[in-house]
Structures are given as structure tokens and as C-alpha cells.
Amino acid sequence: MRFLLQRVRHATVRVREPAGWRVSGSINQGFVLLAGFGREDGWDLPESPVWKRMIEKVLDLRVFADEVGKLNLSLREAGGEMLVVSQFTLYADCRRGRRPSFTDAAPSAVAEALFERLGSDFESALPGRVARGVFGGDMEVELVNWGPVTIWLDSSELS
Numbered sequence: 001m002r003f004l005l006q007r008v009r010h011a012t013v014r015v016r017e018p019a020g021w022r023v024s025g026s027i028n029q030g031f032v033l034l035a036g037f038g039r040e041d042g043w044d045l046p047e048s049p050v051w052k053r054m055i056e057k058v059l060d061l062r063v064f065a066d067e068v069g070k071l072n073l074s075l076r077e078a079g080g081e082m083l084v085v086s087q088f089t090l091y092a093d094c095r096r097g098r099r100p101s102f103t104d105a106a107p108s109a110v111a112e113a114l115f116e117r118l119g120s121d122f123e124s125a126l127p128g129r130v131a132r133g134v135f136g137g138d139m140e141v142e143l144v145n146w147g148p149v150t151i152w153l154d155s156s157e158l159s
Contacts (some may be wrong), residue, residue, distance in 0.1 A: 001041050001054060001114075001155040002090040007063055011083045011143035013133040019022040021140065025131025030080030032143050033058065033122075036090030037106035037114045041155075046117045050155045057120055057158065058082075063149050075126070082122055084135035085141055086115045110138065 037045075045051055059150040065072050075082065088111060092100035103138035105111065112135045123130045133139050 001038065001045065001050070002036045003054065003058065003153040004087070004090060005061070005149075005151040006032045006034075006143060007149035007152065008032050008083075008145045009144040009146045011141065011148065013083060013085055013131070014140045014142075015134045015147050016138040024137070024139070025083050026131075027081035027083045027131050028063060029064075029078070029131050029146070030082050030129070031075055032083045032085065032141065034087040034090060035115060035118055036087050037111040038135065039104055039106055040112060041110065043110060043113065045114055050158060051121075053120075053152060053158050054155050056115050058122075061151065063147075063151070066145050079129075081129040081131070082126060083131045083133070083141075083143075084115075084119050084122060086111065086135045086137065113137065124156055133156065137152070 008026050008030060011032045013024045014021045015024045059076050060074045062074055064073040064080060066072040088102060088105040091105040092102060093104055094100050115135050119130065119132045
């Protein structure tokens with residue numbers, strides 16, 4: 001499981017539908033979380049300790065300013081919001097050639113189930129403060145990266 005976090009002033013995700021683009025989710029200050037799942041991530045991942053560690057890591061990273069401007073506050077403490085978007089391209093393998101390979105990404109059915117569970121788990125931790133993209137949708141993500149602060153989290157690197 002891989003996350004790319006961007007601290008944002010605000011963000012919106014739109015999804016293409018037959019009638020045109022519609023806003024799927026929008027947030028104010030907080031995180032845009034791009035989530036990818038790998039082929040080694042199975043149906044049982046949400047029951048594993050690494051799942052909980054990744055969620056807690058995101059919620060507790062101290063990258064929001066306190067009253068004196070130091071990065072001392074977590075998303076929870078700062079009252080931030082979260083926009084969760086699926087992104088299988090986090091598992092792109094670009095070592096050979098010019099066309100990325102995505103064979104390391106989880107199969108679509110597994111990734112969709114994990115993405116839905118991830119969104120639900122974040123919603124449980126941050127009631128009313130989580131928006132989502134649409135799994136497998138043709139999306140446009142618009143954001144204002146604040147700082148900029150961009151953080152890469154890979155479950156294989158957590159101890």
C-alpha cells in the first residue's frame with residue numbers, strides 16, 4: 001500500500017460522467033491522499049497491523065502549524081479535512097523503456113474493495129471531514145499544495 005499525501009489549502013475532484021463532469025468531493029485545508037494498492041495487498045489487508053499503522057500515521061503526522069507557526073499539529077488536531085483518491089499509478093515501474101508497467105498494482109477488484117474500506121476507515125476517524133474520488137473514474141484533481149508539503153508513505157517501509 002502506498003500513499004502520496006499533499007497538504008492543501010483546498011482541493012476538488014471531478015469525475016467524468018456521460019452528462020459531463022461532476023464534483024465528487026471537495027475539501028478545505030487538509031490532505032489530498034492518493035492511495036495505491038500493490039499486488040501483494042490482499043483482501044485481508046484491512047485486518048493487518050500495517051493497515052492501522054498507515055491510517056494512524058496519516059492522521060497523526062505533525063505537518064500543520066500551531067499558534068506560533070511551528071509544524072506541531074496533526075490533521076486531527078488542526079481540524080483538517082481529507083480528500084481520498086485512488087491512484088494505481090503509484091505502482092508504476094519505470095525501470096525499462098518509456099512506457100510504465102503497472103503489473104505491480106493490485107487487481108482492480110481487490111484495489112476497489114481496499115479503497116472503499118480505506119475511505120470508510122478515514123471517515124470513521126474524521127466524521128464529516130472526508131471526501132472521495134471515484135474508483136476507476138476519469139478524474140480531475142484540482143488542488144492548492146500548501147507549503148508545499150508532499151509526503152510519500154509506503155507500508156513496506158513502516159516499522
